[in-house]
Each structure stands twice: as C-alpha cells, then as structure tokens.
Amino acid sequence: MMVCLCHPFSDKKVREHLEKQGGSARVSTVYTACADGEKPSCCTCLATLKDMVQTHKAGGATA
Numbered sequence: 001m002m003v004c005l006c007h008p009f010s011d012k013k014v015r016e017h018l019e020k021q022g023g024s025a026r027v028s029t030v031y032t033a034c035a036d037g038e039k040p041s042c043c044t045c046l047a048t049l050k051d052m053v054q055t056h057k058a059g060g061a062t063a
C-alpha cells in the first residue's frame, strides 16, 4: 500500500525505517527517511504515518 503520493513510498518502506529507528522513531524522522530527505507536501499521509509510528511504539503490527 502506498502511504505517501507526493514523495511516493509504501508501508513496506515505512516498516523498514520503523525497525531501523526503533523506539526513537518519530513521524518527522520516519517521513524524511522514507522520502529520501524530502519534507511533506500536502501532509495527507501524516495521519497514517502517525498511526503506524504509534502502533510500532506500542509493539503492535504496522499493517
């Protein structure tokens, strides 16, 4: 599933970066890592990304 369309990346890429960043993962750091250094444009995807980060920190699956 694509998470961001402005700087396209998928949920798979988000999960990879969540694993790398572990407990220090934040929406901004995960976004920047997934988008190859770019900043969010329309910000539509940030709610989904925030949910994935919170679920990750809670120890759950990030599907």
Ligand code: FES
Residues within 6 Å of the ligand: 003, 004, 005, 006, 007, 040, 041, 042, 043, 044, 045, 046
């Ligand atoms: S969909 Fe992610 S910044 Fe627009």
